[in-house]
Amino acid sequence: MNTSSIRIIGGRNKSYRIVFRASPALRPTTDRAKETLFSWLQFELENKSCLDLFAGTGSLGLEALSRGAQHVTFVEKEKNLYKNIIKNISNLGYENQIQAVCSDSFKWLKTNKQKFDLIFLDPPFDLIDYKMLIRAIFQNNVLNQDGKIFLESSKHTSLELSKTQNILKDKTVGDVRLIILQ
DSSP states (O other): OOEEEEEOOSGGGTTOEEEEEOOTTOOOOOHHHHHHHHHHSTTTOTTOEEEEETOTTOHHHHHHHHTTOSEEEEEOOSHHHHHHHHHHHHHHTOGGGEEEEOSOHHHHHHHOOOOEEEEEEOOOGGGOOHHHHHHHHHHTTOEEEEEEEEEEEETTOOOOOOTTOOEEEEEEETTEEEEEEO
């Protein structure tokens, strides 16, 4: 089994290594991209409710917990990745602050009744229609009134957003575009 790891870069679990089975379909958020994202959000995570949709390694949600988020829901359809997220949550002692679901993200959005302050979207770049995804989030009323969406995409992806979505932050890091929407 070919394993790889990424680390939590800040907060009370700084330097904790998230170990996972390497896969061509898995593209974890780089440390550089995480540093940008969490510097944008540094004063907005305390006691917030977060959704890590397309969780993968769970690194964005675990980073948010490490930095003071009150609750994170992880949604990951790949069973091995889901089990790995559960293992890391247990290792870090966050069992009472999380919900983890092994499900397709679009199906989960249709049945979910919770609302979140912050949604992390880091889907497989080439396999997702971002416009449809963002529409599904708003149609299913998943984001709190003042909530924000963090979106990670290929810098080559053209994003069509509705006029009601406001881009608060937008930066390209390497081949990746990072955006915060409200």
